[in-house]
Amino acid sequence: MYAKADITVRSDLDRAHARAWRRLGEPGTWLDGRTRIEIAAELRHAVDCELCKARTEALSASVVSGAHRSLNKLAPAHIEIVHRLRHDAARITQQWVEDIAVAGIGEGEYVETLAVAATVLAVDGFTDALGWPRHALPEPSGGEPSRARPANARLDIAWVATLPPGEQREDEVDPYRDTSGVHIHQALSLVPTETIAFFELDAAQYLPDSALRDYGTEYRALTHVQIEYLAARVSAINQCVY
Amino acid sequence: MLLRGSGEHNREALALEGIMPNAGMTSGFAGEDVLAELADAFYASDPKRLATARERLRDALGDDALVDAAGIIGIFDAVVRVADGTGVPLEDYKDEASAGFRPALGINRFHPDKP
Numbered sequence: 521m522y523a524k525a526d527i528t529v530r531s532d533l534d535r536a537h538a539r540a541w542r543r544l545g546e547p548g549t550w551l552d553g554r555t556r557i558e559i560a561a562e563l564r565h566a567v568d569c570e571l572c573k574a575r576t577e578a579l580s581a582s583v584v585s586g587a588h589r590s591l592n593k594l595a596p597a598h599i600e601i602v603h604r605l606r607h608d609a610a611r612i613t614q615q616w617v618e619d620i621a622v623a624g625i626g627e628g629e630y631v632e633t634l635a636v637a638a639t640v641l642a643v644d645g646f647t648d649a650l651g652w653p654r655h656a657l658p659e660p661s662g663g664e665p666s667r668a669r670p671a672n673a674r675l676d677i678a679w680v681a682t683l684p685p686g687e688q689r690e691d692e693v694d695p696y697r698d699t700s701g702v703h704i705h706q707a708l709s710l711v712p713t714e715t716i717a718f719f720e721l722d723a724a725q726y727l728p729d730s731a732l733r734d735y736g737t738e739y740r741a742l743t744h745v746q747i748e749y750l751a752a753r754v755s756a757i758n759q760c761v762y
Numbered sequence: 763m764l765l766r767g768s769g770e771h772n773r774e775a776l777a778l779e780g781i782m783p784n785a786g787m788t789s790g791f792a793g794e795d796v797l798a799e800l801a802d803a804f805y806a807s808d809p810k811r812l813a814t815a816r817e818r819l820r821d822a823l824g825d826d827a828l829v830d831a832a833g834i835i836g837i838f839d840a841v842v843r844v845a846d847g848t849g850v851p852l853e854d855y856k857d858e859a860s861a862g863f864r865p866a867l868g869i870n871r872f873h874p875d876k877p
Contacts, residue, residue, distance in 0.1 A: 527828065527829060529829055605847055609847055617849065637843065641836065642839070644836070649800065649836060650832045651813055678849050680849075703850040703853055707848040707850045718840075725833035732764060735768050740827075746794075748764045749780075749789060749798075750797045752765050753781050753783070754835055755841075756783060757783055757801060762852055
């Protein structure tokens with residue numbers, strides 16, 4: 521994806537972005553390819569939403585009503601979710617997840633929407649930070665979502681069902697095959713293929729899980745200290761409690 | 763915690779408060795200023811400031827470091843939303859290990875309603 525860029529991009533990172541971008545348009549577990557691309561397009565479009573800007577400035581998002589500046593391709597509840605993730609994720613509450621997100625589009629659909637949005641934000645964030653044009657969204661491919669829910673997924677540590685590490689059945693995908701299964705790895709585990717895909721992207725853009733505490737080895741041009749400082753700075757700017 | 767761990771490995775006494783925007787202090791390691799400015803400029807909706815921040819980082823740390831930094835900004839802009847959108851709590855062991863410095867950083871004041 522970056523062969524013609526004016527700065528060399530690591531081949532593992534280039535491959536990870538190509539893989540992530542191709543997956544965007546493919547049918548997922550709960551959403552078809554077209555819906556996944558519509559989520560990506562809405563997420564990009566949402567950046568100029570006046571309602572969202574007014575809500576972020578209000579003490580509580582729920583006190584400001586109105587209509588989103590939207591492409592209107594998704595259902596209203598889905599548009600609300602995408603805009604909230606884009607503009608005001610830090611103030612999402614358990615009640616909003618239960619009453620608006622899960623009740624509005626379904627639990628699996630919500631978790632997969634989160635994964636699609638996170639993928640687009642990660643790749644767009646990379647190109648934006650470098651001042652490069654964003655990638656064109658891929659054409660959606662046909663096919664139906666599998667709707668395969670892990671049998672042992674349940675409400676446990678999060679506001680959505682998760683699959684505790686080691687509890688996948690033999691015939692199910694292990695969402696933790698390349699990670700340790702800490703809470704952030706469990707967040708999307710209701711949709712195991714999205715968990716794997718997102719943390720593959722994470723490993724390429726940040727560090728593989730196995731390298732996080734290997735302080736004696738530097739894996740990137742940035743040192744461990746520099747990487748962790750930057751990660752912490754971004755988290756602090758976003759007021760992320762986790 | 764990983765910042766503290768990596769600093770301890772290098773026997774660097776890092777001031778963790780320096781990660782906070784507008785803290786008025788630095789953590790105390792090479793390249794901190796250009797990394798902080800790239801992150802802050804990314805969220806400032808000011809293309810000119812972001813372009814300047816890129817060039818400063820490139821001059822100070824090199825092209826490969828700029829690519830790494832862009833990757834980290836992008837992925838953490840996403841990871842925070844995964845955490846916020848699902849409500850996953852901090853692990854108990856991380857909560858205990860960070861209890862000593864979280865109040866000083868002001869993290870507990872972000873969203874006291876969250877786990």
